[in-house]
Amino acid sequence: MNSFQRILNSLLSREQPVAPTTTPLEFTTLSGGVMPENYLALAKQRRTIYALGKDLPLPEDDVVQTIQDAIKQAPSAFNSQSSRALILLGNEHNKFWELVREQLRKIVPAESFHATSDKLDGFAAAAGSVLFFEDQGVVTALQEQFAAYADNFPIWSEHSSGIAQYAVWLALAEKGIGANLQHYNPLVDEDVQRTWNVPASWKLRGHMNFGSIQAPAGDKTFIEDEKRFIVAK
Numbered sequence: 001m002n003s004f005q006r007i008l009n010s011l012l013s014r015e016q017p018v019a020p021t022t023t024p025l026e027f028t029t030l031s032g033g034v035m036p037e038n039y040l041a042l043a044k045q046r047r048t049i050y051a052l053g054k055d056l057p058l059p060e061d062d063v064v065q066t067i068q069d070a071i072k073q074a075p076s077a078f079n080s081q082s083s084r085a086l087i088l089l090g091n092e093h094n095k096f097w098e099l100v101r102e103q104l105r106k107i108v109p110a111e112s113f114h115a116t117s118d119k120l121d122g123f124a125a126a127a128g129s130v131l132f133f134e135d136q137g138v139v140t141a142l143q144e145q146f147a148a149y150a151d152n153f154p155i156w157s158e159h160s161s162g163i164a165q166y167a168v169w170l171a172l173a174e175k176g177i178g179a180n181l182q183h184y185n186p187l188v189d190e191d192v193q194r195t196w197n198v199p200a201s202w203k204l205r206g207h208m209n210f211g212s213i214q215a216p217a218g219d220k221t222f223i224e225d226e227k228r229f230i231v232a233k
């Protein structure tokens, strides 16, 4: 009997579908929280967390791997994989926020810079940043290869970036790591490119601060479903 027949026989010999005898397991995360038991629980757990610290609940290398895996598994138009990321930890993360601070110093009025600077201190208090880019070389190549869709590729590239950002946000949330999404681009683009030798074709689309959760997110409000959804059946 080959393995296919064995599996078939074992399925056919069951009189009833086997019902689960246990309730879903609850896992404790490294940060001590309860791991969400399904996708929607995880989606609810992902929030904008501004109060972040440097005590990551798992080793930096594991966090980097999580971020990379989340981006790799994210879908992209024509599987073009246009998303790129620069992952900064420790002093490199602090350096990023100093670059932002110096750019803002040039444009924010001196009398209000103190408040701006305090806000940046809050971001720098996180453990790391993921800078999300889209490789414009990939977009241009697709436009040339598939001229009929030329107008769509830049749009789909933006979609891909959004999906990659959300994927990372969720993956970090699942590990008990908090995050917030920021946009000091394009102000800081040239500094980033120069400092970390980022290819010129990489366009910065946003950057995510991540770290230990020092305080929970605030309440979140929702508009009425009637304004958002049309269901036809």
Ligand SMILES: Cc1cc2nc3c(=O)[nH]c(=O)nc-3n(C[C@H](O)[C@H](O)[C@H](O)COP(=O)(O)O)c2cc1C
Pocket (backbone or CB within 6 Å): 046, 047, 048, 049, 180, 181, 182, 183, 217, 220
């Ligand atoms: C495309 C996009 C851009 C955002 N830009 C910023 C930003 O620049 N600064 C910021 O503090 N939050 C930013 N956010 C976070 C939103 O303010 C936040 O997701 C929203 O208020 C809902 O809260 P939640 O993330 O806790 O669910 C952004 C979110 C998205 C999806």
